[in-house]
Amino acid sequence: MATATTLTQAANQANNNLFTKWLADTLKASTASFATQVLALFDQQDPNTHPATNWAVLIAGLSEIMSEISVPPIPTVPIAQFQLAVQYVYRICLMVNQLETQTLITPTDGAAVLAIYNGAF
Amino acid sequence: MSYPQPDADEYVLNGYSFFRLNTNLSSAGDIYESAQSCHAFAIGPDSDIAKVNVAYFDDQVETFINQLSIDPGRGFVGFVAARNDSFYAPGKRPGKILMWSDAIYNADYLPTGFDPLHDRIEYIPPVLDVIQYFQPVESLTPGRSDKTFLFQKLPFLSANFYLMVPYYGRRYAMVALGNEADHDLDYELVGINFSISENDITNTNIEKTLASGTVVVSAAPAIINITEASNGVYDYLRLKISGTGGAALSGPTPLKIVVSDKAA
Numbered sequence: 383m384a385t386a387t388t389l390t391q392a393a394n395q396a397n398n399n400l401f402t403k404w405l406a407d408t409l410k411a412s413t414a415s416f417a418t419q420v421l422a423l424f425d426q427q428d429p430n431t432h433p434a435t436n437w438a439v440l441i442a443g444l445s446e447i448m449s450e451i452s453v454p455p456i457p458t459v460p461i462a463q464f465q466l467a468v469q470y471v472y473r474i475c476l477m478v479n480q481l482e483t484q485t486l487i488t489p490t491d492g493a494a495v496l497a498i499y500n501g502a503f
Numbered sequence: 504m505s506y507p508q509p510d511a512d513e514y515v516l517n518g519y520s521f522f523r524l525n526t527n528l529s530s531a532g533d534i535y536e537s538a539q540s541c542h543a544f545a546i547g548p549d550s551d552i553a554k555v556n557v558a559y560f561d562d563q564v565e566t567f568i569n570q571l572s573i574d575p576g577r578g579f580v581g582f583v584a585a586r587n588d589s590f591y592a593p594g595k596r597p598g599k600i601l602m603w604s605d606a607i608y609n610a611d612y613l614p615t616g617f618d619p620l621h622d623r624i625e626y627i628p629p630v631l632d633v634i635q636y637f638q639p640v641e642s643l644t645p646g647r648s649d650k651t652f653l654f655q656k657l658p659f660l661s662a663n664f665y666l667m668v669p670y671y672g673r674r675y676a677m678v679a680l681g682n683e684a685d686h687d688l689d690y691e692l693v694g695i696n697f698s699i700s701e702n703d704i705t706n707t708n709i710e711k712t713l714a715s716g717t718v719v720v721s722a723a724p725a726i727i728n729i730t731e732a733s734n735g736v737y738d739y740l741r742l743k744i745s746g747t748g749g750a751a752l753s754g755p756t757p758l759k760i761v762v763s764d765k766a767a
Contacts, residue, residue, distance in 0.1 A: 384701075390611065435596055436596070436601050437534060439568070442591075442593050468699060469699075472532075473603070476531055478532075479530075
């Protein structure tokens with residue numbers, strides 16, 4: 383896993399980082415963990431954070447339906463779901479970066495999401 | 504992403520029969536929500552984005568998240584409820600309608616070899632235009648309006664000037680470039696399909712040169728026709744202009760770009 387130092391870098395590394403998880407059959411757990419932590423970070427009552435939590439909801443939903451049947455060495459998660467996970471993670475990182483740029487969330491929150499990303503992927 | 508985002512509730516309160524989300528994208532991460540139910544979704548006439556995904560609450564789905572896509576040729580007619588009192592699973596957030604661009608937009612894109620000290624790049628950000636109809640509609644008008652980008656004089660104060668024009672889902676483009684400046688100019692038109700690449704600078708997008716040439720001073724303009732059948736489909740078109748032989752360019756460089764959903 384390549385550690386990202388910025389949210390933009392995290393976004394651009396999404397394909398490579400999630401690819402490693404996908405091959406190791408840990409993509410379901412990683413995406414679920416990421417989504418859960420992001421949702422816990424932001425309060426639903428704060429409309430400024432909705433763009434970030436909306437992506438987290440989609441990631442959580444995608445993770446929920448990922449296959450759990452392991453048939454090594456082939457990854458169990460279908461490639462279409464893997465690519466969709468990459469898209470969602472790529473987009474949430476860019477969205478959080480945008481929210482921070484627009485001062486709709488604090489740099490502390492932005493850093494927290496980056497830390498969650500690096501921990502999950 | 505425009506913030507605060509346009510509010511569908513205000514459209515309802517003001518008696519509109521539709522909610523029109525018409526906004527520039529700032530990144531591929533832009534996502535919008537609506538707390539209003541509706542009878543149809545359609546791509547708006549001024550959208551650069553060709554495909555929009557819509558997520559909505561569905562009791563019949565394990566996660567309660569169902570999804571549909573619309574494009575200029577295929578809207579969606581049918582009642583979709585915004586279940587604000589229910590919660591998506593496992594996210595446990597209200598079941599509002601969510602909308603986002605299916606296409607990637609890379610606002611940080613730079614051409615390979617771009618010199619920040621001497622080159623200049625201008626982006627035309629893509630417009631996301633989606634319409635949510637609050638009343639039943641018998642049919643939806645397909646297609647987007649043609650778009651014309653017109654410049655009388657490009658801000659050419661650099662070694663290379665790049666212009667990025669959205670082209671998502673378009674089937675035809677015409678580029679007309681004149682030269683009333685003081686030197687001949689070289690041009691290059693490239694089609695770009697964005698990818699999720701690790702490095703912003705050394706990009707790994709899918710790029711193809713569609714046309715290149717030289718426009719002599721006060722001579723005939725360059726007219727470039729790009730078609731889906733002959734050239735393919737792209738997210739963006741990138742036009743590069745430079746003075747022939749590295750000459751500094753000064754003077755009018757009229758440029759007209761037309762993009763259309765209609766096949767040539």
